[in-house]
Amino acid sequence: MDKKIEKKRFSTKTLLMVGGVIAFLAVVIYGYTLSLKKTYSADVDKLTISKVVYGDFEDVVLLNASVVPLTSVIVSSSEGGTVAEIFTENGASVVKGTPLLRISNSNAMLSYTSSQTAATEQINQLRKSRLDLEQNQRVLNQDVLDVENSLRTAARQYRLDSALFSKKVITLQEFNKSSQDYEYYQGKLKIVRQAVKQENQSRKMQLSQIDESMAQMNESLEMIRKNIENMTIKAPVSGKLSSYDPVIGKSYNSNEMIGKIDVLQGYKLQAGVDEYYINRVKEGQTSTCEFNGKTYNLTVSKVIPEVTAGQFQIEMVFKTSAPDGLRRGLSLQTKLTLSDNSKSLLLAQGQFFQSTGGSWVFVVNNGKATKRNVKIGRKNYLYYEILDGLQKGDEVITSSYDQFNQYDQVEISR
Numbered sequence: 001m002d003k004k005i006e007k008k009r010f011s012t013k014t015l016l017m018v019g020g021v022i023a024f025l026a027v028v029i030y031g032y033t034l035s036l037k038k039t040y041s042a043d044v045d046k047l048t049i050s051k052v053v054y055g056d057f058e059d060v061v062l063l064n065a066s067v068v069p070l071t072s073v074i075v076s077s078s079e080g081g082t083v084a085e086i087f088t089e090n091g092a093s094v095v096k097g098t099p100l101l102r103i104s105n106s107n108a109m110l111s112y113t114s115s116q117t118a119a120t121e122q123i124n125q126l127r128k129s130r131l132d133l134e135q136n137q138r139v140l141n142q143d144v145l146d147v148e149n150s151l152r153t154a155a156r157q158y159r160l161d162s163a164l165f166s167k168k169v170i171t172l173q174e175f176n177k178s179s180q181d182y183e184y185y186q187g188k189l190k191i192v193r194q195a196v197k198q199e200n201q202s203r204k205m206q207l208s209q210i211d212e213s214m215a216q217m218n219e220s221l222e223m224i225r226k227n228i229e230n231m232t233i234k235a236p237v238s239g240k241l242s243s244y245d246p247v248i249g250k251s252y253n254s255n256e257m258i259g260k261i262d263v264l265q266g267y268k269l270q271a272g273v274d275e276y277y278i279n280r281v282k283e284g285q286t287s288t289c290e291f292n293g294k295t296y297n298l299t300v301s302k303v304i305p306e307v308t309a310g311q312f313q314i315e316m317v318f319k320t321s322a323p324d325g326l327r328r329g330l331s332l333q334t335k336l337t338l339s340d341n342s343k344s345l346l347l348a349q350g351q352f353f354q355s356t357g358g359s360w361v362f363v364v365n366n367g368k369a370t371k372r373n374v375k376i377g378r379k380n381y382l383y384y385e386i387l388d389g390l391q392k393g394d395e396v397i398t399s400s401y402d403q404f405n406q407y408d409q410v411e412i413s414r
Helices: 012-037 106-166 172-229 352-356
Strands: 039-043 049-051 053-057 060-076 081-086 099-104 232-234 239-242 257-274 286-291 294-308 311-318 331-337 342-348 360-365 368-373 375-379 383-388 395-397 409-413
Touching (some): 060 311, 099 257, 106 172
Parallel strands (some): 039 409
Antiparallel strands (some): 049 395, 060 331, 081 099, 286 331, 294 311, 342 383, 368 409
16 A cells, blocks of 8 residues: 655755745844944043034144245247257256257258248348349439539530621521520439439339348348257256256157256245145235244245145245255145234144044044034144034044944943
8 A cells, every 4th residue: 555745844944045035034123223223332542532612713824835946937948849958967066157958949940941041032132122223323413413513514615606696607507506505404414403302212212122121031041040059958047957867869849848957046835735725825914834943934835736646836935045954855844824823712634634524523422423414614733623513522533434334322441
C-alpha cells in the first residue's frame, strides 16, 4: 500500500527570506525611532564651546601681504619672433637702453626692407620733381631778365629816335619802328611777369606738397628703422630685471611680456583679500604691519576687483618711507582696518559657520545644546559680531557641526 507524503508548508528558502525582511523592518523602525528623538550625544572633549562676550569689535582683517616694487615696467617686443641672441640674465641690474635680447623675424625684416626701398624711391622722385620746379623757375627768371634788357634797349632807341624825328633827321617810318619795339617789349614784360607770378604761386603749392610728402616718407623711413632697431629689445628704464626667462629659439608674440624691470625706488605691499570683504575694502583705508620689531602704517592705494580663486587683490603703500631691509617677495602679516572700533556682542570664530552659514548655532545650557537662530554681522580675524539671537554670557558650540547639524539637540557628556 502506498504511503501518503505530506507536503511542507514553508521551505527553508522562504523562511530565510521572511527573516531577512523582518530584520530589515526592525532596523528601519529603530532608525526612525532614533530620528524622532533628534538628539545627538557628543563628548565635551571633542567640542569647542565659546562664551558670548561684550566688548570692542575691532573691524580689521589679517592679510598675508607680499613685498613688491613700488613701480614695475613690463618689457615686451613690438614685433613677434624667435629669440636669436640673449645679452643678459634674470635678476641682473640694468640701465635704460641696455640690450636684453634680439628677436629674429624674417618675414617682418623682408617687409621692412621692401617698404624702405619703396619709400626711398618715392623720396628720390620727389627730390627730382623739386629740382625740375627750381629749374623752371630759373628759366622764367632768365626770360624776365632777357625781356627787361630788350625793353631797356628799345626805350633808349625810342628816346633817341624821338629826338631825331623832332629834328627831321630820321623818317616817320624809322620812328614808328622804334615806337612799336618799345611798346612791344613793354607789353611782353607785363605778360612774362604775370606768367612768373602764376608760376610762383603754383610752384609754392607744389613745393609745399612735395615737402609734406617727403616729411611723411622720412617719417615712414624713421619708423621702419626704429622697427628694425626694436628687434633688439632694450631696457626701457633702469632697475632690476625679473620674470625674465628667454631661451634661444623661444617664440614671442607681438606685445607679449618678455620680463619686468623693477624700478628700485621703493616698495609696496600686495595682498589677496577674501571676496567676503569686496564691498567693504576701499582706497584710502589704513593698515599696519610689523617689520624688524617696528610697526609701520600703510594706506590702500589700489583695489583690483577681479575675483580669482575666491580672492581679490589690493595694493598698499607706506605712509612714510619703506623700512630698510625690505626685499621683493618677503611676506608680511598686515592688519587692514575697515572701520572704527565699536561696542558689540562678540562670538569667537569657528568652523560652525561653514555648517550653518551663520544663520543658527547650538547654545549650551545644563549639559544640552539646542538650536537657536541668530543674526551675525561683521567678522574679523578673531570674532563674529552678534546682532541678534544671543546674549552676553551665552555658551555656544563653535566647532564643526558636520556630525550633528541635522539634529535639534546635542547631549554633552563630560
